Amino acid sequence: MRFEKLSNDKIRIILDLQDLEDNDIDYQSFMSNSSDSQKLFMEILDEAEEQIGFITKDYKLMIEALATIDGDFIITVTRSLPDFDITSAYKKKTIKAKRKSNRLTTDTIIYEFNNSDDIFDFILLLKNLNISGLNAFTKDFALYTYKDKYYLVMDNINKNFENIKTFLCALTEFGKSINNSNLFKSKLNEYGTLLVKNNFYKALSKNLK
Structure with missing residues (x-):
């Protein structure tokens, strides 16, 4: 996992398939925005705050995600102060994650x-x-x-x-x-x-x- 600070309010996060495997999340679950992938994303934001000082608490976030052919995932996060008091879709919450195989979990x-x-x-x-x-x-x-x-x-x-x-x-x-x-x-x-x-x-x- 790598972090790149593009500006004061924008960062790029680069993940690979090994990062997903280390967190027991398969490709399909990650791309379908499952509860486990949301939990991983919140942990990634915590890591971004620790490593490069990118604070997201009380900010409105815009997320752009791209999967590359070689298996990497490029996530761009842009923060801005909200115009009014809303409950962010990315507000931290407690989620119980189920341990799963590092493969697709469905036959369809x-x-x-x-x-x-x-x-x-x-x-x-x-x-x-x-x-x-x-x-x-x-x-x-x-x-x-x-x-x-x-x-x-x-x-x-x-x-x-x-x-x-x-x-x-x-x-x-x-x-x-x-x-x-x-x-x-x-x-x-x-x-x-x-x-x-x-x-x-x-x-x-x-x-x-």
Whole structure:
């Protein structure tokens, strides 16, 4: 974990996957803003105050997070005094953390894409990264459209897939992880429109120039 002070009111925090493993948080939980990831974030802010004197108590915070392809997480924190008395979304609170495996904790994951361009950019990135053998990750891909957005559903995933970290980082580059994936999957089955089943990578790759 590294801290960089960009200005008096802005810092950059750089985490890697080892930092998550040291805190018993898997990639998916961290990216979906779970209670454990919130607890870790509060501990990180305490560490920032101790190491570089960046105090966040009684400040309004703006958080920007980015996952890189090599597995690092870049978090930019900007503080400002609130215009009025509000309860900050990042106010410290006591959370009991459950110890968990350093892997994905679900067999189903869903990512939301804002538009078709983001999906094709994701496919192109996979090609450029030379990530192959996606059938070894899962054979159960499904691409839906629902309320003008696109959703990639992946069932029965292989958590030991060789390129899983790179694949998930690529997903995060263009998509957003959906919480309560099994419940949302039921909603897609009922109200969404299925576009591609299983061979989504092969089907969409044909449309790339």
